[in-house]
Amino acid sequence: MTTSSIPQSLSPMTFPLHGARLIEASAGTGKTFTIAGLYLRLLLGHGDEHSRHAVPLTVDQILVVTFTEAATAELRDRIRRRIHDARIAFGRGASEDPVIQPLLEQVSDHQQAQTLLLQAERQMDEASVYTIHGFCQRMLTQNAFESGSRFNNEFVTDESHLKAQVVADYWRRNFYPLPLQLAGEVRRIWNSPSALQAEISGYLSGAPLTLATPAGDGDLAALHQQNLERIKALKAQWCECADDLLALIADSDVNKRSYTKKSLPQWLDSVTAWAHSETLNYDVPDALARFAQHTLDEKTPKGTPPRHVVFAAIEAFLAQPVSLKAPMMAHAITSCRTLLASAKQQKQWLSFDDLLSQLSAALDQDETDALAERIRTLYPVAMIDEFQDTDPLQYSIFSRIYLNHPQCGLFMIGDPKQAIYAFRGADIFTYIKARQQVRAHYTLNTNWRSSAQMVGAVNQIFQYPDSAFIYDEDIPFHPVEHRPGAEQSVWMLNGRVQPALTYWLMDADDKPLAKNEYQQAMADATA
Numbered sequence: 001m002t003t004s005s006i007p008q009s010l011s012p013m014t015f016p017l018h019g020a021r022l023i024e025a026s027a028g029t030g031k032t033f034t035i036a037g038l039y040l041r042l043l044l045g046h047g048d049e050h051s052r053h054a055v056p057l058t059v060d061q062i063l064v065v066t067f068t069e070a071a072t073a074e075l076r077d078r079i080r081r082r083i084h085d086a087r088i089a090f091g092r093g094a095s096e097d098p099v100i101q102p103l104l105e106q107v108s109d110h111q112q113a114q115t116l117l118l119q120a121e122r123q124m125d126e127a128s129v130y131t132i133h134g135f136c137q138r139m140l141t142q143n144a145f146e147s148g149s150r151f152n153n154e155f156v157t158d159e160s161h162l163k164a165q166v167v168a169d170y171w172r173r174n175f176y177p178l179p180l181q182l183a184g185e186v187r188r189i190w191n192s193p194s195a196l197q198a199e200i201s202g203y204l205s206g207a208p209l210t211l212a213t214p215a216g217d218g219d220l221a222a223l224h225q226q227n228l229e230r231i232k233a234l235k236a237q238w239c240e241c242a243d244d245l246l247a248l249i250a251d252s253d254v255n256k257r258s259y260t261k262k263s264l265p266q267w268l269d270s271v272t273a274w275a276h277s278e279t280l281n282y283d284v285p286d287a288l289a290r291f292a293q294h295t296l297d298e299k300t301p302k303g304t305p306p307r308h309v310v311f312a313a314i315e316a317f318l319a320q321p322v323s324l325k326a327p328m329m330a331h332a333i334t335s336c337r338t339l340l341a342s343a344k345q346q347k348q349w350l351s352f353d354d355l356l357s358q359l360s361a362a363l364d365q366d367e368t369d370a371l372a373e374r375i376r377t378l379y380p381v382a383m384i385d386e387f388q389d390t391d392p393l394q395y396s397i398f399s400r401i402y403l404n405h406p407q408c409g410l411f412m413i414g415d416p417k418q419a420i421y422a423f424r425g426a427d428i429f430t431y432i433k434a435r436q437q438v439r440a441h442y443t444l445n446t447n448w449r450s451s452a453q454m455v456g457a458v459n460q461i462f463q464y465p466d467s468a469f470i471y472d473e474d475i476p477f478h479p480v481e482h483r484p485g486a487e488q489s490v491w492m493l494n495g496r497v498q499p500a501l502t503y504w505l506m507d508a509d510d511k512p513l514a515k516n517e518y519q520q521a522m523a524d525a526t527a
Contacts, residue, residue: 006478007022007024007441007442007443007478008440008441008442008443009442009443009444009445010023010034010442010443010444012034012037012038012041012098012099013041013046013099013102013103013106014047014051015038015041015051015442016047016050016051016440017038017041017042017047017051017052017053017381017409018053018054018381018406018407018408018409019406019409019410019440020402020403020406020410020412020437020438020440021409021410021411021412021438021440021441021442022387022412022434022435022438022440022441022442023411023412023413023414023442023443023444024414024415024416024441024442024443024444024478025413025414025415025443025444026415026417026444026447026480027415027447027449028447028448028449028450029444029445029446029447029448029480030444030446030448031385031413031444032074032075032078032385033099033448034413034444035064035075035078035079035383035385035413036078036079036082037082037099038383038411039062039064039079039082039083039383040082040083040086040099040100040103040117041103042056042057042062042381043056043057043058043059043062043083043116043117043120044056044103044107044113044116044117045057046103046106046107053380053381053409054380054407056116057380057381058119058120058123059120059123059124059126059127059128060123060126060127060128061128061378061379061380061381062127062128062379062381062383063128063130063135063378063379063381063382063383064079064127064128064129064130064382064383064385065130065131065132065135065382065383065384065385066129066131066132066384066385066386067131067132067385067386067389068131069131071385071386072129072130072131072134075129075385076124076127076129079124079127079129080121080124080127083117083120083121083124084117084121085097085100086100086103086113086117087114087117087118087121089101089104090103090104090107090110090113090114090117091110091114093110128378128379132356132394133352133355133356136355136356136359136397137155137350137355139359139371139375140153140350140355140358140359140362141153143371143374143375153348153349153350154347154348154349154350155349155350155351155355156349156350156351157351157352159205159340159344159349159351160201162340162343162344162347162349163197163201163204163336163340164193164194164197165343166204166336166339166340166343167193167194167196167197167200167332167336168193169339170193170196170332170335170336170339171193171196174220174331174332174335178220178221179221181224181280181281182220182221182224184281185224185281185282185324186220186324186328188281189324189325189328196332199329200329200332200333200336203333203337204333204336204337204340205337205340205341205351205353205354205357206353206354206356206357206393207356207357207360207392207393208357209333209337211330211333211334212326213326213327213329213330214327214330215327215330215331215333215334215335220324220328223324223327224324227282227322227323227324228279228322230317230322231279231282231284231322232279234275234313234314234317235274235275235276235279236275237309237310237313238271238272238275238310239272239275239276240310241308241310242268242271242272242275245268245291245308245310246264246265246268248306248308249264249296249306250264252296252300252303252304252305252306253300253302253303253304253305254299254300254305254306255299255300255301258299259290259299266287267287267290267291268287270285270286270287271285271287271288271291273285274288282321282322282323284321288314288318289314289318291310291311291314292311292314292315292318293307293311293312293314293315294315295315296311356393356394356397357393359397360393360396360397363397363400363401372400372401375401376401376402376405376408380407380408380409381408381409381410381411382398382401382402382408382409382410382411383409383411383413384398384410384411384412384413384414385413385414386413386414387412387413387414387431387434388414388415388416388417388418388431389414389418390412390414390427390430390431390434391427391430392427392429392430394430395430395433395434398410399434399437403437403438412434412438414431416428416431416435416469416474416475417469417475417477428471428475431474431475432471432474432475435474436474443478444480445478445480445481446480446481446482446483447480447481447482447483447486448483450482450486450489451482451486451487451489451490451491451500452482452486452487452489453490453499453500454500454501455480455481455482455486456482457499457500457501458501459479459480461501462477462479463477463479504525504526506521
């Protein structure tokens with residue numbers, strides 16, 4: 001599927017309540033208001049033959065997913081209040097709400113509408129408004145046969161203690177028996193099991209991983225010896241030609257302000273001393289990088305740079321430095337994932353990540369599509385709030401359930417600009433993938449929160465560059481309109497209207513600050 005270039009402006013009254021649809025909503029454009037409006041229409045079965053859902057739905061059939069417990073509670077409350085307001089309006093026959101008033105005009109049987117809304121209001125405690133993890137937990141437990149899940153799993157919110165035990169066990173098994181020199185190299189990378197855990201903890205559960213570095217067979221001694229041999233080979237190559245290098249470089253066109261008569265001999269002596277030393281560890285002198293071929297080329301803007309086979313060898317060596325870390329990490333991640341999964345299975349524990357990965361795995365293994373069909377039957381329509389915070393696994397779950405079933409509804413609501421910041425594990429490329437797979441794009445194009453000046457200032461900033469968000473085809477910037485009357489909202493200070501947006505720059509002569517100093521300077525400047 002291809003990306004549509006310009007999204008349609010979303011009209012809550014004519015928005016089709018079926019199919020996969022992406023709603024892009026900037027801050028303040030009424031996202032929650034729109035969700036609640038669509039919810040009302042689904043309850044009432046509102047719409048013409050092109051826009052309505054096949055049948056009116058009840059509150060337990062409309063799945064609304066967001067990403068925090070606080071957001072879930074707020075969304076549930078907003079929907080409940082909207083249903084209440086609509087019920088009262090159908091009794092009175094009038095409303096100032098821009099969604100409820102058209103419903104009064106277009107729904108002929110007001111008495112039936114009141115009955116449906118009263119029933120929905122009374123059942124809101126049963127409404128299917130969940131966090132992503134809450135949804136996955138329900139699907140695994142309610143559909144234990146289809147998902148292959150246990151009935152009596154214990155849900156744990158913090159598995160850090162168990163991870164610490166697993167990593168400590170791995171440390172003892174794999175690192176205690178090592179020879180002294182090799183153990184020293186390990187300690188230079190991680191000085192304790194907790195340091196190893198801090199680096200690999202995020203990879204120990206969740207979706208299956210594809211590691212860039214193979215885990216190997218865990219034979220660290222052999223790998224360590226291979227690394228030492230690489231260093232020895234480079235040292236030997238340097239020693240063979242060390243006496244020729246001073247004249248070779250001095251007589252070339254290399255920049256003599258970089259390779260001075262004082263510095264060049266010192267750097268050469270430093271590398272030569274290292275080359276003649278016994279190879280016990282992975283240390284290399286800082287000066288070695290001065291003799292990589294690409295460095296010498298860069299330092300020769302005009303004329304002929306010094307060239308030698310040892311310079312090319314140094315460049316290749318530094319491009320792939322000897323290290324135990326990458327293969328050790330791969331081995332530790334692979335082993336500890338297995339140990340952790342086994343430990344949790346024995347304890348019958350499920351963590352946040354397990355809920356997602358197990359539901360995903362259940363969908364993968366369901367050749368008859370029974371589980372996905374069961375979920376579609378339970379929830380014919382799903383609205384994913386804050387969709388920009390979705391990670392690849394979460395999107396994979398919902399897309400497999402709904403994407404190829406246009407009789408159902410999958411409405412993904414979010415602000416793609418916020419996906420850039422990767423809150424809650426959001427992945428910008430997941431958003432782009434979803435946008436490319438879903439043809440129907442909509443936007444909320446009126447800001448109901450900010451002043452006219454503020455809206456205009458933001459539009460101007462992001463319309464000025466040619467490429468505001470780099471991925472122009474997938475995350476374009478669409479300016480929004482201000483609400484009616486927003487021109488009257490201004491910020492006054494000492495009786496004078498202030499600019500909506502102000503830039504402040506440090507003096508040009510100021511030196512760059514360290515992070516903590518910079519934060520303090522910004523706090524002082526803006527307080």
